[in-house]
Amino acid sequence: MKALNYLEKYYLVALALLLFFIAFRINRNLTKPYIVISKQDQTWNLNDEMIQNFNLGFKRLESSFLWISTILESDIDHYKNKDLNSWMFRRFNSITNLEPKFYENYVFGGVYLSVIKDDISGASIIFNKGLTRFPYDYPLLRDSSYHFFFEAKDYDRAYQVTQVLKKKFPNKTHFIGMITKLEAENGRLEDALSSLDEYQKSYPRGNIIGDKIYQNRYSIKTEIDLNCLNNLKKADCARYDLNNLPYRKTNHGFIALSEWKPYRRKSFKENKEKK
Numbered sequence: 001m002k003a004l005n006y007l008e009k010y011y012l013v014a015l016a017l018l019l020f021f022i023a024f025r026i027n028r029n030l031t032k033p034y035i036v037i038s039k040q041d042q043t044w045n046l047n048d049e050m051i052q053n054f055n056l057g058f059k060r061l062e063s064s065f066l067w068i069s070t071i072l073e074s075d076i077d078h079y080k081n082k083d084l085n086s087w088m089f090r091r092f093n094s095i096t097n098l099e100p101k102f103y104e105n106y107v108f109g110g111v112y113l114s115v116i117k118d119d120i121s122g123a124s125i126i127f128n129k130g131l132t133r134f135p136y137d138y139p140l141l142r143d144s145s146y147h148f149f150f151e152a153k154d155y156d157r158a159y160q161v162t163q164v165l166k167k168k169f170p171n172k173t174h175f176i177g178m179i180t181k182l183e184a185e186n187g188r189l190e191d192a193l194s195s196l197d198e199y200q201k202s203y204p205r206g207n208i209i210g211d212k213i214y215q216n217r218y219s220i221k222t223e224i225d226l227n228c229l230n231n232l233k234k235a236d237c238a239r240y241d242l243n244n245l246p247y248r249k250t251n252h253g254f255i256a257l258s259e260w261k262p263y264r265r266k267s268f269k270e271n272k273e274k275k
Contacts, residue, residue, distance in 0.1 A: 040077065040087050063099035066091055078118040089113055089122030096129050106130025107139050114147045124152050131161070141165045142172075149178055155268075159186055166195070173199060184220065184263045192263065193220040218242040219263045222256045229254040 070091040079086040092109035095102055106126055114123035127144040134140055141164055148158035159182040165172065166179050176199050180192040196217045203210040221242050228237035230253040240246055247254040 040079065059098045063095045063102055063105075066095050066098070067102070067105065070095075074112070076116055079122075080118065082121045084122055084125070086113070086117060086119040086122050088117055089119050089126070092126050093122075096126070100129075100133055103130075103134065103137075106134070107143070110140075110147065111143050114143075114151050120147075120152050123147055124154065124157075128157075136164065136168050138165075138169055138172075141169070142175075145175065145178065149182075155182060155185070155265075158182060173202070180216070180220075181263065181265050181268075185265065185268055189220050189224050189263075193217060193224065196220065214242070216263050218258065219260045222258075222260045223262055226254055226256065 070088060074088065079089075084090075088109075092105055092113070095105045095109075099105075106129065110123050110127040110130060113119040113126060117123075124147070127140070127147055130137075130140050131144060141161055145158055145161045145165060148154045148161060152158075158178070162175060162179045162182055165175055176195060180195050183189070183192040183195070196213055200210065200213050200217060203213055205211055205214050218241065221238075225238045225241065225247065228234055229239070229247060241256055241258065243258060245257045247256055
């Protein structure tokens with residue numbers, strides 16, 4: 001009787017303990033879902049127009065705050081969309097609007113968007129803004145030329161940038177291949193040949209680099225000469241190739257005795273053949 005009275009009095013407590021024990025066991029054995037929110041979804045961005053109109057004269061302060069927060073929060077997730085909505089691009093772009101002379105924003109921002117974030121469209125905008133403000137800055141010219149040539153595949157813009165590089169920094173010879181191929185594709189074979197002639201002085205024939213330069217020179221000179229002989233038909237056309245061998249006249253026009261091919265990018269030749 002006493003036991004019954006005891007159970008009636010404390011059964012709620014016992015039931016609560018039992019349920020608590022069951023919940024504890026379930027919680028230990030239950031695998032919780034791992035939820036990941038990307039930086040793209042969780043990061044805040046300000047409207048550029050609002051920033052411009054309501055900065056209260058503290059543009060440099062705001063741009064510095066945006067710069068520091070962006071660097072601290074930066075991620076390495078690729079952004080494949082081409083809608084210019086990458087959070088890091090929007091931050092870098094806002095900084096360019098607030099403080100157009102913020103040099104590091106262009107140098108770091110352009111490379112980061114191009115290489116790390118894979119935001120090619122955004123990187124192109126940042127590089128172009130930087131070149132507008134600092135048109136003869138070597139790091140900007142160097143990095144943007146690689147970006148437009150290899151990443152953006154914007155060969156017209158790459159040609160413009162590399163021409164500035166060639167003019168302002170003629171001693172930076174590691175751009176010679178990019179510069180001369182773009183010149184050849186834009187109909188400036190004489191300029192490309194002149195650049196390689198000068199480059200050959202540093203790498204004479206007899207090694208891998210020197211022989212490759214000579215081969216490229218031979219191709220360019222042969223193309224110039226055969227075009228003159230077969231199409232322009234001028235009286236002063238060169239009749240000897242780079243090997244000092246005469247061009248042979250056939251029923252189909254003049255030809256070179258040695259094998260050669262136009263000095264162009266591989267993709268350029270493939271696209272031309274498709275057309």
